[in-house]
Amino acid sequence: MVNSDNTKAQMRKGVLELCILSILSQGDAYPTEIIDKLKDTRLVIVEGTLYPLLTRLKNTGLLTYRWEESTSGPPRKYYKLTEIGEQYLKELQVSWQELVDAVNKTIESGKQL
Amino acid sequence: MNKTVTINISGIIFHIEEDAYEKLSKYLSTIKGYFSTTDGGNEIMSDIEARIAEMLQSKVNATKQVVLMQDVDTVIEAMGKPEEFAGEGNSSASAQEEQTYENTYQEPIRKRLFRNPDEKALGGVCSGIAEYFNVDVVWVRIITFLLIFFGGMSILVYIILWIVIPEARTTADKLAMRGEPVNINNIKRTIQDEAEDLKNRMGKYGNDLRNSSASYGSRVNDNIASFFNGIFRILGRLFGLFMVFVGTMLLIGFLSTLLGFSLVGSNHTVTQFTDLIFANSWIYGLSFFTFILVAGIPVFFLLYVGIKLLFNIHYSNRWLNLSLGGLWTIGIILSFFIFSKTASQFTESSKVKETFNLSNVGDTLNVRLTNTKSVLQMYSFDDVLDLETKSEDHRDGKGFGFLIAEKGNAKSLIGFSDVKIIPAPTDSIEVVVYKKAKGEDKRTAMDLARNIQYSYTQTGNTLLIDEIFVAKPNDKFRDQEVEVIIKLPKGKVIYLDRSLKHALDDVDNVTNTWDGDMVGRRWKMTDSGLACIDCKGIEEDDEDKDEKEIKEELKEALKEMKDVKNINIDEKGIKIDGGDTKIQINEKGVNIQSPKGNVELKDKDNK
Numbered sequence: 253m254v255n256s257d258n259t260k261a262q263m264r265k266g267v268l269e270l271c272i273l274s275i276l277s278q279g280d281a282y283p284t285e286i287i288d289k290l291k292d293t294r295l296v297i298v299e300g301t302l303y304p305l306l307t308r309l310k311n312t313g314l315l316t317y318r319w320e321e322s323t324s325g326p327p328r329k330y331y332k333l334t335e336i337g338e339q340y341l342k343e344l345q346v347s348w349q350e351l352v353d354a355v356n357k358t359i360e361s362g363k364q365l
Numbered sequence: 366m367n368k369t370v371t372i373n374i375s376g377i378i379f380h381i382e383e384d385a386y387e388k389l390s391k392y393l394s395t396i397k398g399y400f401s402t403t404d405g406g407n408e409i410m411s412d413i414e415a416r417i418a419e420m421l422q423s424k425v426n427a428t429k430q431v432v433l434m435q436d437v438d439t440v441i442e443a444m445g446k447p448e449e450f451a452g453e454g455n456s457s458a459s460a461q462e463e464q465t466y467e468n469t470y471q472e473p474i475r476k477r478l479f480r481n482p483d484e485k486a487l488g489g490v491c492s493g494i495a496e497y498f499n500v501d502v503v504w505v506r507i508i509t510f511l512l513i514f515f516g517g518m519s520i521l522v523y524i525i526l527w528i529v530i531p532e533a534r535t536t537a538d539k540l541a542m543r544g545e546p547v548n549i550n551n552i553k554r555t556i557q558d559e560a561e562d563l564k565n566r567m568g569k570y571g572n573d574l575r576n577s578s579a580s581y582g583s584r585v586n587d588n589i590a591s592f593f594n595g596i597f598r599i600l601g602r603l604f605g606l607f608m609v610f611v612g613t614m615l616l617i618g619f620l621s622t623l624l625g626f627s628l629v630g631s632n633h634t635v636t637q638f639t640d641l642i643f644a645n646s647w648i649y650g651l652s653f654f655t656f657i658l659v660a661g662i663p664v665f666f667l668l669y670v671g672i673k674l675l676f677n678i679h680y681s682n683r684w685l686n687l688s689l690g691g692l693w694t695i696g697i698i699l700s701f702f703i704f705s706k707t708a709s710q711f712t713e714s715s716k717v718k719e720t721f722n723l724s725n726v727g728d729t730l731n732v733r734l735t736n737t738k739s740v741l742q743m744y745s746f747d748d749v750l751d752l753e754t755k756s757e758d759h760r761d762g763k764g765f766g767f768l769i770a771e772k773g774n775a776k777s778l779i780g781f782s783d784v785k786i787i788p789a790p791t792d793s794i795e796v797v798v799y800k801k802a803k804g805e806d807k808r809t810a811m812d813l814a815r816n817i818q819y820s821y822t823q824t825g826n827t828l829l830i831d832e833i834f835v836a837k838p839n840d841k842f843r844d845q846e847v848e849v850i851i852k853l854p855k856g857k858v859i860y861l862d863r864s865l866k867h868a869l870d871d872v873d874n875v876t877n878t879w880d881g882d883m884v885g886r887r888w889k890m891t892d893s894g895l896a897c898i899d900c901k902g903i904e905e906d907d908e909d910k911d912e913k914e915i916k917e918e919l920k921e922a923l924k925e926m927k928d929v930k931n932i933n934i935d936e937k938g939i940k941i942d943g944g945d946t947k948i949q950i951n952e953k954g955v956n957i958q959s960p961k962g963n964v965e966l967k968d969k970d971n972k
Binding site: 283284298299300301303304306307308311322324325326327328329 | 375376377396400403404405408409412413415416418419422443444445446447449450
């Protein structure tokens, strides 16, 4: 299991997008809030991961943002799901469920062998 | 005790320890390197910076105001190493896009021009340049050495660069100095980066406008400012290049002037002149020094600012700026002093009058100039041939009006006489010669005037006058002049030899003929002045007007013409029909018909 860490990282990366969209579907948030929520689920290894991803999601039209002044630091970028983003999230959730089911079944059957 | 620096991250000011700053700045530039080719790389960068600012702000408070090394370490740990997250934005990226990242890894730091303190002969300028262009320092040094022989140009350039370019003191500086070599690809990428940056700023600006409400006004202004900053940065570099170019040209001109100044005995009339103008040698030396200050400092400053703009060097030397400004002011004051001191040498003027009566002249007096070469030979100057050529140039209007002749170490001023012809009150022909000079007082001026050597003789019906006059060796230049006035009684005829063409000075005549056109003809002194008696085909009314007058008449006629009805140009000439006024130009000359009367201007040579 030499590549275990790497595999875990790849898996985390793959689902990170789904997680971010899910967090944003609960309400608008700025990166630090997203990070805090992700930290609870131990998904993010380093914060730096988040920013390129957010920018990419925004550039593909799944997210928009607005500036909000902060009393304790630089202005914050509040991200929000667009309609396309919500649609995309639903599709992702469905395929994620399918994937989880399929994977679970595979693992289950592997255990039985 | 540790040194701290002040930095601005995302608009927030931090005091940070120097070593911590270096680490942070290296970290940021590494991230920037990773994202330099990513779409929206600059946006990612500013998001990350905003987060870092937020994190750092939580590390400082009223009692702990300085960001320490461990704070930066915590931030970097939380944010992660660039290689851990750089590919994240494009987790679905294709193989080709991965390739771009590969390339990006090779350029972590943008290269900057520094002086290299680790390998220096003098100031490390050459080795710094060598690092910048990634060539062997030996070549840079050889070129620098060779350029010394071009008027010591590289010495000055070296000094300027030594002052302008900062030394690579810190590790970060040295890394930036050694960064990727500058080549065509990099330059292209740098420009692309800046263009991309600009595009993003514009996009951000647009976004802000869309999202803006009153409370975000300041943010919008910030982005407008940074957008214009981007434009100015590109313009700044171009302008810097332009300034360096102009500065180099001026430097070459400046150095060659200095060379002319210092080469005593050179053949340039201007430089030979200078020591005859200034009252004494220390004023001359002072003027040399003043020239270096007044002309040299602006050239230096132009190059200095140009290089700074071109290589984006944000490092200014207050001491240098102040002392340059001070020296330049001193130069200006000195030049005023020299000017007034020299001008005072010209305040008083004196003249010596010599009268010469011509006797036994027949009907016609011939006037001509003696051969200049023979006059020059009489003084046995060093290089008569050269002087003769120069005096010919002078006659063709190419000279300064004065020449310098040398004989051993002595210098003599040579000037050119002016000839005038006026009516005489008596019946005899009289020649009056005025020798004039200026000086700081009447006596000096008089002495200088007396020192002028000028000769004229009568042989039979001919008056021979010298074209040139010669001042006493080593007499200063004090606006010496010789004026020859020929007083001609009424009824006498004078023949002006062609050699007088350039010597005649505003000679009045009834036909207002130009001095240059009066030569080679005979003129008779009448009641109303000199009248030409052998100007063929030219009569009182229909006079030979020169080109200038034709132009005047045409201009006048065209002004009168209110609306042009027809312009006809063919092989016969040009016809302009303007109703009342008609102009016809053909090989015969110019014909103007107007309500004022008809003017016909004939071209005597039929050109």
